[in-house]
Amino acid sequence: MAERSTAAVDVADNSGDEPLTAKADQSTADGVAQNPERDTESDKAQGSGGIEETEKASPPELHSGHKLARRYRLEECVTRLDGFSSWRAVDEKLRRAVGVHILPADHARARSVLAAARSSALLGDPRFVQVLDAVEENDLVYVVHEWLPDATELTALLAPGPLEVHDAYQMVSQIASAMAAAHREGLAHLRLNPNAVLRTSSGQWRIRGLAVNAALRGISSDTPQRADTEAIGALLYAALTQRWPYESDAFGLSGLPKGVGLIAPDQVRAGVHRGLSELAMRALANDGATASRHESACTTPEELVKAIGEMPRIRPPEPAFTAPPEYQRTTYQQGTYGRPSPSGATQVPPTPPPPLQSRTGKALKWAVSALLIAALGLGSWQLADALMDQGNKSEDTKQTQTTDGNDKTGDKTKPLKTLAIQGAKEFVAKGDPQHPNDVDRTYDGNKSTYWRTSSFIGGPVLAPYKPGVGIVYDLGSVQDVSTATIGLYYSGDHTTVQLYATNSLSPSSLDSMTQLGTVTTTGTSATVKVTKHVKSRYVLVWLTALPHADSDQYSDAGYKQAITDVKFMG
Numbered sequence: 001m002a003e004r005s006t007a008a009v010d011v012a013d014n015s016g017d018e019p020l021t022a023k024a025d026q027s028t029a030d031g032v033a034q035n036p037e038r039d040t041e042s043d044k045a046q047g048s049g050g051i052e053e054t055e056k057a058s059p060p061e062l063h064s065g066h067k068l069a070r071r072y073r074l075e076e077c078v079t080r081l082d083g084f085s086s087w088r089a090v091d092e093k094l095r096r097a098v099g100v101h102i103l104p105a106d107h108a109r110a111r112s113v114l115a116a117a118r119s120s121a122l123l124g125d126p127r128f129v130q131v132l133d134a135v136e137e138n139d140l141v142y143v144v145h146e147w148l149p150d151a152t153e154l155t156a157l158l159a160p161g162p163l164e165v166h167d168a169y170q171m172v173s174q175i176a177s178a179m180a181a182a183h184r185e186g187l188a189h190l191r192l193n194p195n196a197v198l199r200t201s202s203g204q205w206r207i208r209g210l211a212v213n214a215a216l217r218g219i220s221s222d223t224p225q226r227a228d229t230e231a232i233g234a235l236l237y238a239a240l241t242q243r244w245p246y247e248s249d250a251f252g253l254s255g256l257p258k259g260v261g262l263i264a265p266d267q268v269r270a271g272v273h274r275g276l277s278e279l280a281m282r283a284l285a286n287d288g289a290t291a292s293r294h295e296s297a298c299t300t301p302e303e304l305v306k307a308i309g310e311m312p313r314i315r316p317p318e319p320a321f322t323a324p325p326e327y328q329r330t331t332y333q334q335g336t337y338g339r340p341s342p343s344g345a346t347q348v349p350p351t352p353p354p355p356l357q358s359r360t361g362k363a364l365k366w367a368v369s370a371l372l373i374a375a376l377g378l379g380s381w382q383l384a385d386a387l388m389d390q391g392n393k394s395e396d397t398k399q400t401q402t403t404d405g406n407d408k409t410g411d412k413t414k415p416l417k418t419l420a421i422q423g424a425k426e427f428v429a430k431g432d433p434q435h436p437n438d439v440d441r442t443y444d445g446n447k448s449t450y451w452r453t454s455s456f457i458g459g460p461v462l463a464p465y466k467p468g469v470g471i472v473y474d475l476g477s478v479q480d481v482s483t484a485t486i487g488l489y490y491s492g493d494h495t496t497v498q499l500y501a502t503n504s505l506s507p508s509s510l511d512s513m514t515q516l517g518t519v520t521t522t523g524t525s526a527t528v529k530v531t532k533h534v535k536s537r538y539v540l541v542w543l544t545a546l547p548h549a550d551s552d553q554y555s556d557a558g559y560k561q562a563i564t565d566v567k568f569m570g
Contacts, residue, residue: 062087062102068142069135072100075555083107084216088147091132092437097147098132101216102140109218110141116211117143123185127178129198129208143212151198151206154235155251158194158242165273168239169314171197172232172279174205176308179228180301182210188224190214192231194238194251225300226285232304233283240265240272245284275311282307416483419568422476425505426451427540429467439471442563450489452555452562453546459559460494460545468498470542472505475568478537481516483569484528488521489562492547497526501536513540520545541566 062085066074072089079086084103091098103110117134124130133144154171157163163171175197179189189196191213198206214220221227237245244253245262256263262284266277282298298304421443426436434453441449453469462468475481484499497520500513507513516530516539546561 067092068100068102068140069137072098072142072144074100082217084109084113089144091144095438097149099145099147101143101145101212103142103216105136105139105141107141109215110136112215112218113143113212114141116215119185119187120210120212123182123187123210125178125181127174127204127206128182128210129206131212145208145212148198148200148206150201154194154197154199154239157199158238159252162242162269163239164317165276166314166316168236168273168276170203171199171205171239172236172276172304173308175207175235176232176301176304178205178207179232180305183225183228183301187211188214188221189228189231190219190221190224191217192228192235194235194253197235229283229298229301229304230285232301233280233298236276236280237265237284240276240280241268243268245280273314276314279304279307279311416569419475419479419481419570421473421566421568423474423505424471425474427470427472427507427542429510431466434469442471442566443473445565447487447564450562450564452489453543453560455555455558455560456546457558460496460547462544462546462559467510468542468544470540471563471566472502472507472538472540473566473568474505475537475539478535479568479570480533480535481539481568481570482530482533484517484530484539484541485567485569486526486528486541487564487566488524488526489564490547490549490560491522491524492549494520494522494545495526495543495547495561496520496545497528498542498544499528499530500540500542501534502538502540503536505538507538507540510542522547539568 062074062077064074064076068074068089071091071093073092074087074089076088077085078088084101084107087100087102089098089100090096101113103113107113114134114136117131120128121131121134129146129148131143131145133142135142135144162168175192179192182188187210189207189210191209192207196207196209196213198208200206234245237243238251238253242253244250244255247255247258249255256268262281264277264281266272266274278295282295283304295307298307424439424443426433426439432454435451438449438451442451451471456462456465458465481499481501486497488495496518498518499516500510501516502513514532514534514536516532516534517528519526519528541563543561546559548559549557551557
């Protein structure tokens with residue numbers, strides 16, 4: 001059994017007649033997954049210029065765990081293409097996920113990539129995925145930028161169907177406005193496609209790869225504003241119809257039928273908003289023609305923003321409220337409780353019978369009244385007698401409590417209290433450490449942060465490869481620990497937690513410790529009850545078996561666990 005490493009993955013697909021672009025933007029360090037695309041068809045479809053023919057430089061030998069500038073730890077290779085690679089990484093200084101593009105310093109495009117990244121960083125527009133760093137170091141050029149784990153790309157949003165009218169309107173408004181601002185600063189995108197447009201969980205639309213994506217692939221254009229405007233038109237066309245506005249399929253979308261040319265979105269799909277349909281046609285390369293042939297073409301993002309502003313504002317749909325069920329009158333007395341009336345008409349309640357007016361009826365009423373009076377009198381007498389007995393008993397009890405000198409009711413169990421954690425350190429019994437810089441996340445009061453183990457190929461039991469992994473906690477002074485509650489990130493079969501008392505924050509071995517208790521759980525929490533009470537200042541939380549979990553943002557699938565929070569009671 002060996003510890004799993006997220007090694008660099010070559011995502012290039014050489015199957016078929018044409019090589020795929022290696023899923024070039026799949027999860028491209030922006031935190032969202034994307035579909036594979038062909039560079040040839042996507043560049044042709046958008047009219048974004050040709051790809052510079054250069055001799056491919058050999059990619060640098062990098063691996064998961066490699067650090068750049070002693071700060072950015074590479075976690076997973078998500079793209080390896082044409083001499084450069086893209087990684088999901090961790091900024092250990094700021095403790096956040098980032099994306100990194102890496103290429104050799106002698107790569108033909110290294111200078112242009114650095115220049116594009118630094119220019120994009122100077123823009124500082126929050127509508128774009130921000131470039132955080134651009135460095136040339138140790139024969140490498142790398143660009144660090146934001147990672148957005150909560151964002152979803154337009155490709156995934158269009159998989160189930162076209163966008164709602166208001167969502168499409170918001171998308172084209174925000175994207176056009178952002179690109180207009182970029183072009184005012186002399187920056188173009190040139191690879192603006194459904195893989196480059198993201199929607200965050202708050203509903204904001206963001207653009208990734210401004211200038212950098214085109215520089216990485218050697219793409220240029222003599223008319224950058226026209227190219228980006230046409231690309232926005234293609235995005236709007238796809239959002240309205242779930243079709244790519246060219247004959248070739250791209251980005252998981254079907255192209256238009258061959259031979260029909262570029263037809264308006266409202267002719268492709270029924271119910272498309274007429275104003276947005278004409279706007280898409282004005283932005284696409286169509287020699288100025290539109291569905292109505294009355295409006296001029298938009299050739300720059302600025303003109304597109306102006307055209308959007310002249311449209312009637314599209315409001316979000318009104319929330320739909322379910323009408324409450326109609327009140328139905330019931331006839332419980334007639335045995336039809338809750339049943340609808342067969343005729344559909346509201347039933348009139350039956351007329352109550354007249355009161356007893358005969359001689360027999362009057363006699364019956366007097367008899368019932370007499371019985372009620374007698375019952376009330378008897379009940380009152382019994383209640384008074386019970387109250388008097390209770391008063392006598394309470395006086396006897398008070399006297400007993402006053403005179404009994406051997407009363408033991410005051411000897412109550414001492415309540416447990418939460419023991420404060422003053423510090424912690426990862427304990428390594430064998431092999432490499434896990435994530436020693438994250439141990440303080442297990443007692444910071446935030447259950448969304450955690451210390452995690454590596455992914456192991458074999459399990460659940462870690463032995464014999466490792467006797468276990470865990471953290472030693474400093475309670476500040478000698479304490480009598482009774483229980484420990486450990487919050488876990490993964491559930492499954494199974495997690496085993498052991499508790500040890502040790503004599504220092506850096507113990508020499510497990511043999512020098514005293515085991516306090518153990519528990520095995522399949523859930524996301526474990527409570528270890530101390531079976532051998534030993535007072536100690538230092539306590540080790542030790543994991544000897546881990547559940548199997550799928551791959552996530554930080555590690556591959558395997559046997560692994562993470563501790564979210566730890567509390568000691570004593």
